[in-house]
Amino acid sequence: DTGVSQDPRHKITKRGQNVTFRCDPISEHNRLYWYRQTLGQGPEFLTYFQNEAQLEKSRLLSDRFSAERPKGSFSTLEIQRTEQGDSAMYLCASSPLGTRTEAFFGQGTRLTVV
């Protein structure tokens, strides 16, 4: 297993377009997380899944954002009607079940909205 994989690595889109990102977690990890990072800041939590269930969503996740993990494996994050303020690095992480577990991050998808 090569770790958490995200696709695409970079995305440039015009304002108002929809974009979708994919995350493939480490295969035996049941938990999957999405974070957003803007320049000069630490990552901010967006949402997380345990298997296919979305257990928590941040208030940062407006109604233009939707995340899915339909079969408890890979996940997608869709942004509808993108705005310039959506420009950021979108990071995915995964971790095993259990208490006191370590999360591992993918390379991220850098979104630029023009």
Added chain:
Amino acid sequence: GIQVEQSPPDLILQEGANSTLRCNFSDSVNNLQWFHQNPWGQLINLFYIPSGTKQNGRLSATTVATERYSLLYISSSQTTDSGVYFCAVDPRLVAGKSTFGDGTTLTVKP
């Protein structure tokens, strides 16, 4: 929610020098990780350390949970150590969302 403060925000060192990075948090934590963000943006795991002390080569970390802080030590720094260092904490026993600090940007000059 929990607050995380990292210091210093920026650190410039000569190669070979030692450094200490600090992470203060406002509440008890059950999960704490240190990461190094490489120039391409990926977060590299350094330590999982909700309490105690760990060492890995030139890096070591200590978390004093009762006093709500963690320290990352880098000895004999190298230019490849440059980048942003983050600590991330979660007060819950079963990890859900982590709260990150704003990071320490380390520049190691040759």
